[in-house]
Amino acid sequence: MSHENAKQQDLARATTDERAPMSTNQGQPVGDDQNSLKAGGRGPTLLEDFLLREKLQHFDHERIPERVVHARGAAAHGFFEVYDDSLSEFTTAQVLTDPSLKTPVFVRFSTVAGSRGSADTARDVRGFAVKMYTPQGNWDLVGNNIPVFFIQDAIKFPDLIHAAKAEPHNEIPQAATAHDTFWDFISLTPEAMHMIMWVMSDRAIPRSYALMDGFGVHTFRLVNAEGVAHFVKYHWKPKHGAHSLVWDEALKLAGADPDFHRKDLWESIEAGNCPEWELAVQIFDEATAAQFDFDILDATKIVPEDLVPLRRVGRMVLDRNPDNFFAETEQVAFMTTNIVPGMDFTEDPLLQGRNFSYLDTQLSRLGSPNFSELPINRPLACVANHQRDAHMRHTINKGRVAYAPASLDGHDPAATGAADGFHSHAVALEGRKLRERSPSFADHYGQAKLFWNSQTAVERAHIAKALSFELSKVATREVRVRMLDHLQQINPVLAAQVGRALGETAGDSAAAVPPSAASDKADEIAIFASAVSPTSASGRLQSTRGLSLLDGSQPASAAGRKVAVLAAPGSDASQILSLRSALSCAGAQAMVVGPHLGPLTGEIAAMATFANSSSVLFDAVFVPGGAPGVQQLTEIGEARRFLDEAYRHGKPIGVLAEGRALLAATQLGTLSGLTATAASGSSGSPAATLEAQGVLIADGSDVATAVDRFVATLARHRFPDRPLAAQIAA
Structure with missing residues (x-):
């Protein structure tokens, strides 16, 4: 047998990822998946080749319409558990009242404006959609990382998105709002001013999905066993705090790694550093809501934490990546109407419109009202109803009864719905049919x-x-x-x-x-920096907790952070190992960056190079001692740039022993007056001044202490107010 024929036979024995023999979609065994059926070796392909037709036809239809908004996303599986039953006074929802439940969840994060091919770090709102597979049915909390929205009424949503998207005459710009049509719409829409402040803040460029708040945006209702309703606002608070990128960093990341956020989520879960959030709620009654100087049905408003403090009631952990991006992340269908008994909507006009739009969207994207039967959307709770047929029906319904009331085949015509099933809260409504906005929605600048x-x-x-x-x-x-x-x-x-x-x-x-x-x-x-009194002379709230990322209220943690360790042949391997161990204990990761991949010094190998990485891919930079290695690094422009760029972006920097020479060779070293060797100095020396800015310089005499100090500095995340940053060209 010729070598070529043997190769062809090996290909014909190909198996699937599950190592099962290849078959058609109908289960027919496939003898050869690499050659089409032809009339002779060089002859025309035959129309009777059903294997070829099936394979190409399926490929030709692989793509479904991408989401109009939230097209680019990443997702993960996990679980939610409530801490105790304290919310039972407000709701009958088991997911919020039964601490013995470990509810499976699937969470999708996304940008809003860009297409599937856009970069992760664009300035944009981030979707934060949670699907909980509860015993009472699926609950979808479909929110964002910003607690308010641009508009008050859903009828304006198509206009908002048309304005924010690339301009239709030239499809420019992609995933960006810095263009005429967006700001024309915003400048003519005063209700958007609160949202604009959030989107122009650092909230719109989060460091990662794991370091990002989530919000339900709307005001919902909780209903208890007695039928008494309370209003509720939902918040997701990240375990390790909410942190952001800086704008220059976000721009560079779009080129250096457009998948930065998606990759971080995937790699964190694979490494066992599972992202975690606490679910917090604000619960209040009608009387309390009536005292606010804003309308709780207005989605452009928050309920300030100084008025209604957060109540942390449970936690969510993401601990498993999807098995298949398309089948899960792309086909997941979130529905704002997916709530469970013990919950209800409010009359928020934006929410009411979303309740219609989400269903309509799923029918368009997924092609059938049977989208809820896809594995990622299928409830764990029992599904029993008289819905039948339509495209891509998965359920095989037995019997002849597909209606109610019915008496055939054992059905009881007197049977009614379950007493503990979903019931809309009875709200007294009255008013004329009209198109207008409530006067209570009129304050567009206060918040x-x-x-x-x-x-x-x-x-x-x-x-x-x-x-x-x-x-x-x-x-x-x-x-x-x-x-x-x-x-x-x-x-x-x-x-x-x-x-x-x-x-x-x-x-x-x-x-x-x-x-x-x-x-x-x-x-x-x-x-x-002008100070603002918490309340005005009239008693109106002027400032409130929970809105700043830099006021010191975020938890200090090094967990999930990535540190670039700059090294070369001759760098001190023992110092690198000491740092790696300390970071691992803190839930952080060290990655050695060198002039080339592979072994550098001792048992230390470079996992990245100066040619394929930069400081924007990391949360901090560390330079160990070892004179031969440091000498090589000082001669590499990219290594010096690593430190200058990290300083400019406010990131922690640590240097040990001879590593000081590399820092001294940078623009920062020149501007700060730092020398390659330590000088006897006072508290005002360059090294002491830099240390106050998160740049730690240690002589190497006590490596363990120096490394611990660096990890503690890393837990502070960023030092944004560095006086020399603006002078550094990096």
């Missing part, structure tokens, strides 16, 4: 001011820069000016700062900003 006032100085500066960038991309001056008028009503200094960047004057506020603010970072920060 935008609340968000601004609740931010730190650094966060305010980031919002101003984000608005300046986005609006500078708008070619139509009238749109830019309209937006400045809105910003003037939120905060005059903000309007003036953005106006300066656009070459415009916003009202009379320009005089409030000193001329040096555009070039002097210290003055700029001072402008945005």
Whole structure:
């Protein structure tokens, strides 16, 4: 037998991933999956080749319509468990009241505006959709990482998305809102101003899915056994805190690793660093809601935590990656109407529209009302009804009764629904049929001011820069000016700062900003750091907890973080091993980056190189000692850039012993006056000054202590206010 014929026979014996013999979709064994049926070795392909036709036909129809919004996503399996039965006074939902339940969940995270091929780190809202397979049926909590939305009424949703998407005449820009049509719509939609403050903040560029809040957005109802209802707002709080990227970092990540968030989720679960969130609720009654100066049915408003504190009631852990992206992540169908007994909707007009739209979307994407029978959507609870037929029916229904009431085949015509089944809460409704907005929805600036006032100085500066960038991309001056008028009503200094960047004057506020603010970072920060009283003279809330990422309220944890260890042949292997061990104990990971892949020094091998990675892929950078290795690193421009870029982005940096020489060779070393060798100095020495900014420099005499200090610094996540950052070209 010739070598080529033997090869062909091996191919013909191919098996599936499950190592089962290859077969057709009808179960027919396949003898050869690599050659079509032809009339002779060089002859035409025969139409009778049903194997070829089936394979090509299935391939030709592999793609389903991508989601209009939330097209790019990643997902994981896990579980949810409630801590105790304390919510039983508010609801009969078992998932929220039975601590013995371990409810399976499937969670999908996503961006909103971009297509499936866009980058993960675009400035955008992130979807946070949770499907819980409860004993009472599926509960889908379909939310975002931002607690409010752009619009108050679902009838405006198509307009919002059409404006935010790439402009239809040229399909530009992809996954970005920095263009005319989006800001034209926003400038003509005052109700969007609160959401705009969130989207222009660091919340729109999260560090990872695991370090991101989730919100149900709408106000829902919980109903107890007596039929008494309370309002509820849902929050997902990440175990290790909510943290963000910085804008320059997000831009570079889009090129360095467009799958940054998706890969982080997958690799974290594979490594056993399972993401975890607590479910927190705000529960309040009608009387309490009536006292608020906003309407709880308005999806552009939050219920401030200072008015109704969070109550943490359970935890969710994601511990298993999908087996098949298409079958699970792509085919999962979330439905805002998927609630269970003990829950109900409110009259929120945005929620009411979503309840219609989600069903309509699934019918379009998945092609049949039987989408709920797909494995990823199928409830674990018993499904029994008289629905029949339609495309792709999976259930084989027996018997002749497909109607009710019925008396045939043992059916009881007097039977009614289960007493503990779903019942809508009885709400008294009255009013004329009309198209108008309630006057209680009319305040469009109060909570935008609340968000601004609740931010730190650094966060305010980031919002101003984000608005300046986005609006500078708008070619139509009238749109830019309209937006400045809105910003003037939120905060005059903000309007003036953005106006300066656009070459415009916003009202009379320009005089409030000193001329040096555009070039002097210290003055700029001072402008945005003005203190705000928690309440106004009228008693209205001016600032509140839970809105800032940098106010010190986030948990300090190194878990899930990735540290780049810069090394070369001759670097100190023992120091690297010590760091690796300490990071592992903290739930973090060390990755050695070297001039080439493979063995470097001792048992240390490089897993990445300076050619295929950069500091934006990591949360911190560490340089061990070892004079020969450090000497090589100082001669590599990318290694010096690693440290400069990490400093510019506020990331923790650690250097040990001779590693100090590499730091001294950077732009940061020159600007700070750091030398390659330690000098007897005071608390004002360059090393001491840098340490206060999260740059740890140790002589190597006590490696264990130095490594522990670095891990503690890593737990702080970021040091955003570094005075030399703006001077570093990295």
